[in-house]
Amino acid sequence: MPPILGHGLANKPAISPPRPVCPMVPCWPWANLPILFICFHPGLAVAPRKFLSKLSNQSSNRRNRRANTGRKGMDAQLAGQRILVTGSSRGLGAEFARCIAEAGGSVILHGRDQERLAAMKSSLPGAGHDMVSFDIRNIEETTRAVDGLELTGLVNNAGITDTKPIHEASEEDIRSVLETNLIGNLYVYKAVVPQFMARGGGVIVNVASVLGHRPLPQVGIYAASKAALIQATRSGALELARHQIRVNALCPGYVKTDINRDFLESPAADGLRKKILLRRFAEASELRPALMMMLDPSNSYMTGTTITIDGGMEAGL
Structure with a gap:
């Protein structure tokens, strides 16, 4: 009889996930891409705070543009x-x-x-x-x-x-x-x-x-x-x-x-x-x-x- 879902797994060896690329973050490799980007991007080596501030401003501007576009659409919806x-x-x-x-x-x-x-x-x-x-x-x-x-x-x-x-x-x-x-x-x-x-x-x-x-x-x-x-x-x-x-x-x-x-x-x-x-x-x-x-x-x-x-x-x- 096949094991009922959730049972019959006690004797099976545990499967460990692959070792993360960055040992500081215990998760899957692709989750470390942002960390690798931050660690090795040349802009951060020179002025990390300025670079991150620029990224934040760009993201905020995109959100504002989307919000304004949605507002205009709502104003003319009817x-x-x-x-x-x-x-x-x-x-x-x-x-x-x-x-x-x-x-x-x-x-x-x-x-x-x-x-x-x-x-x-x-x-x-x-x-x-x-x-x-x-x-x-x-x-x-x-x-x-x-x-x-x-x-x-x-x-x-x-x-x-x-x-x-x-x-x-x-x-x-x-x-x-x-x-x-x-x-x-x-x-x-x-x-x-x-x-x-x-x-x-x-x-x-x-x-x-x-x-x-x-x-x-x-x-x-x-x-x-x-x-x-x-x-x-x-x-x-x-x-x-x-x-x-x-x-x-x-x-x-x-x-x-x-x-x-x-x-x-x-x-x-x-x-x-x-x-x-x-x-x-x-x-x-x-x-x-x-x-x-x-x-x-x-x-x-x-x-x-x-x-x-x-x-x-x-x-x-």
Whole structure:
């Protein structure tokens, strides 16, 4: 019988590695090449500190050039894109709008507070930004508002929450959350798809939640709405792939924004913080890389995907 892996090796002679070229470093010969280079390079014999400083400066310059090149690429990543961000007057929506604008895209802001929207619009870098106001729970109003915007993308971000056990929630509580987080988001989705079909493609990012995967007490209605939105995302990807329309979902954990920062930074949130593997809540800026990945036109092979950014909360529950 052949020995089980890890057994039957006790009587075999040990195999010693070849003697290193440089006896100061007990490792394989090729690992000594830098040492040999340093020992025998003529420049070091004359002025070793000056030579090493020159090497370090050259390396630093190369890193800076690469960083600057990447920054320029990021600044123009969404150039030519017109993206509607619902619920973008504050909170995560405002962060997403800034992210898109800083990447060279044109943002269509959405919300009910006209004054706040106007201030948000004026603060965005770049040009071509606009603002619209409509009730996403009204399909006729939504369709009229979206028609003619010439969009290339949608970030379906508008949403509300409710912190009651399901059995204590009123009919109005249940209806309000579901009509906004699920039905309203689907109305906006439904309104933009004909535009995307006509132009030969587009991208939709539905902002769901980690609670759509793993719910907690007191947020059952909210969790149900986000779970349904995740499944709608997957169905939409199946239905729209042949039209070159990508549909994905972003599932944040608990993120500090202007809406909830006071609570999340208070002792009352300590129990919630302990459920997160990283033992902290996210900053809104930490969602940017995932959002950009989903919106970037060059990332044309991603659809039907959910990305969870939760500090390990789902894994720890």
